[in-house]
Amino acid sequence: MKTPDEWQEIAAHLRPMLESIKFGSITLVVQDGKVVQIEKNEKVRLQSNKTR
Numbered sequence: 509m510k511t512p513d514e515w516q517e518i519a520a521h522l523r524p525m526l527e528s529i530k531f532g533s534i535t536l537v538v539q540d541g542k543v544v545q546i547e548k549n550e551k552v553r554l555q556s557n558k559t560r
Contacts, residue, residue, distance in 0.1 A: 510542075523544050 525548050537545035
């Protein structure tokens with residue numbers, strides 16, 4: 509079980525990622541029951557150009 513300090517550290521990294529992402533995903537990488545990496549994959553939506 510994680511200590512409150514470990515949860516706070518994870519939350520401190522996740523919060524700004526969640527606040528800034530519009531499209532995409534955030535992945536937690538877990539090894540031996542512990543979060544060892546946080547990955548942010550953001551997608552940028554381009555406006556389609558309808559005049560061809």
